[in-house]
Amino acid sequence: MIYLDNAATTLKPHAVIKAVSDFYTFNGANIHRGKHRLSDEASNDYEQARLDISNYIGVQANELVFTGNTTHSLNIVAHGLQLSKQDIVLVNDDSHHSNILPWRQTADVRFIRTTAEGRLDLDHFRELLLLKPSVVALTHCSNVTGVVHPVGLMVRLIKAFSDAVIVLDAAQSLPHARIDFHQLDVDFAAFSAHKMYGPTGLGLLYGKYDLLEKLKPLQYGGGTVDWVDAEKQINRRAPYHLEAGTPAIASVLGTGAAVRYLLQYDESLRSAHDRALSEAMLKSIAERPFLSLLGPHDTKDRHAIFSVKFDSSIPAGELTRLLSDSWGIMCRSGYLCAQPFVTEKAKGEVIRISACVYNELSEIETLFSAIDELATCVGVATV
Numbered sequence: 001m002i003y004l005d006n007a008a009t010t011l012k013p014h015a016v017i018k019a020v021s022d023f024y025t026f027n028g029a030n031i032h033r034g035k036h037r038l039s040d041e042a043s044n045d046y047e048q049a050r051l052d053i054s055n056y057i058g059v060q061a062n063e064l065v066f067t068g069n070t071t072h073s074l075n076i077v078a079h080g081l082q083l084s085k086q087d088i089v090l091v092n093d094d095s096h097h098s099n100i101l102p103w104r105q106t107a108d109v110r111f112i113r114t115t116a117e118g119r120l121d122l123d124h125f126r127e128l129l130l131l132k133p134s135v136v137a138l139t140h141c142s143n144v145t146g147v148v149h150p151v152g153l154m155v156r157l158i159k160a161f162s163d164a165v166i167v168l169d170a171a172q173s174l175p176h177a178r179i180d181f182h183q184l185d186v187d188f189a190a191f192s193a194h195k196m197y198g199p200t201g202l203g204l205l206y207g208k209y210d211l212l213e214k215l216k217p218l219q220y221g222g223g224t225v226d227w228v229d230a231e232k233q234i235n236r237r238a239p240y241h242l243e244a245g246t247p248a249i250a251s252v253l254g255t256g257a258a259v260r261y262l263l264q265y266d267e268s269l270r271s272a273h274d275r276a277l278s279e280a281m282l283k284s285i286a287e288r289p290f291l292s293l294l295g296p297h298d299t300k301d302r303h304a305i306f307s308v309k310f311d312s313s314i315p316a317g318e319l320t321r322l323l324s325d326s327w328g329i330m331c332r333s334g335y336l337c338a339q340p341f342v343t344e345k346a347k348g349e350v351i352r353i354s355a356c357v358y359n360e361l362s363e364i365e366t367l368f369s370a371i372d373e374l375a376t377c378v379g380v381a382t383v
Contacts (some may be wrong), residue, residue, distance in 0.1 A: 002071065002327075002329060002367065004339060004367060005330045005352075006175070006193070006195075007305050007352060008195075010195055010197045012197060012254075012258075013334070015261050016163075016199065016258050016261065017321075023042070023184045023253050027042050027045075030181055030249070031046045031222060038137070041205045048256065050256075057178075058180030059181050059182055059206050063207055063238075064213065066239075067202075067205050068288065070171040070192045070203050071156070073191075074102050074190050075122050076242060077102075077190070077296060078102035078103050078106050078107075079106060083106045087106075088132070089133060089136070089236070090110060090111075090112055090137065091103060091112065092149065093113055093141075093340065094142045094144055094147070095167065096155070097335050102105050102308050107135065111340075117295060118147050120154075122150075122153075132162050134166045135164055135166075136158050136165075139172075143171070143337070144342060145307060146278070146303045146354075147301065147302050148173060148303060150301070152184060155185050163290040165211070166187045167186070167187065167190070168181075169190055170190065171195055174191045175197070175356060176303040176356070177274075179297070181206050185360070188205065191204050193254070193258065197258040198251065198254050198295060199248075199251040199255065200251070200347050202251035209238055213238045219244035219245070221259075222244065223240060248264075252309070259336055269331075278299045278363065280364045281304065281353060281355070282299065284367075288372070290310065290312070291308045291371075293306065294307040294309070305352065305353075305382055306353045308350060308352075309351075315333075316333035316351050317333045317334065319333065320333040323370055327366070329354060331367075334349050335350075336350070337340060
């Protein structure tokens with residue numbers, strides 16, 4: 001089997017599986033709910049994982065909130081800022097639905113255009129900043145094209161033009177490269193454990209502490225309060241006032257293990273591997289006239305995520321099913337939860353190929369050999 005659907009979710013290292021299994025095998029107790037030994041041990045391990053993850057992204061432990069997923073994280077911010085329809089929110093036009101729909105519920109959304117190759121139009125971005133937006137919700141890396149947008153430059157432009165809150169969707173960038181959110185100087189950043197070799201069911205939200213404290217919680221209940229009586233409540237300090245109910249304890253511990261796993265990699269070598277995979281895919285796509293690429297035709301400022309349109313009347317979903325059933329190759333098809341962008345650029349569904357640290361160049365060769373066979377079968381290429 002060749003797994004090339006990493007932009008949807010990554011496979012899990014043994015260290016992550018062991019951390020999850022060990023919790024259920026040797027402990028299994030709830031956290032922050034009692035003083036017995038098992039609860040204390042689970043609570044300590046849980047907060048150690050928070051510290052490990054915080055260190056990995058360059059922030060303080062009390063600036064990291066555990067949520068359900070990236071979607072949940074972005075909803076917490078979109079609703080917690082208590083915006084109105086008079087507030088303008090800028091978003092990339094290549095954003096995932098999760099960085100569009102929450103803002104639509106609470107504010108007036110305006111899209112930052114991209115060029116034909118999928119890079120952000122910075123001149124248009126400067127024009128939009130003159131509208132004095134309340135929030136700029138940026139996508140760091142497109143889940144469609146793999147383009148890494150110039151967030152550092154955009155943050156500087158935002159701060160020069162306005163006092164907008166800066167929110168970053170980093171779900172696709174963190175799996176490929178370590179990011180220091182303090183250094184990047186965004187106000188909030190959201191990402192998911194399952195896209196960076198951790199378990200499913202866990203999202204992560206970074207926020208500058210004073211801004212986290214001001215967020216109105218999306219949910220209330222157990223774990224969010226220090227005191228409740230018949231007439232009032234005293235909310236816990238950040239991040240706990242945003243973490244309602246029993247959390248995904250095993251997933252948090254597994255994500256701590258995932259971060260420690262990633263720390264074993266030399267960042268420069270990881271980057272070089274990502275670039276080599278990208279170069280191999282670009283070359284293979286360019287050699288096949290029946291494939292149309294969404295996004296830039298070079299490796300500058302991108303990760304190994306590629307979406308292509310197959311020159312055929314056969315639906316993309318049928319092609320990915322054939323790749324799976326006949327060759328054991330797992331790719332994604334559809335609008336990739338970025339339907340406005342994919343519809344505009346591709347006029348229909350696409351096939352996405354997304355690679356990561358455990359993929360090899362030989363797997364890319366096998367994929368395109370299979371694509372050649374498919375193209376011959378459906379008559380868009382000749383032997």
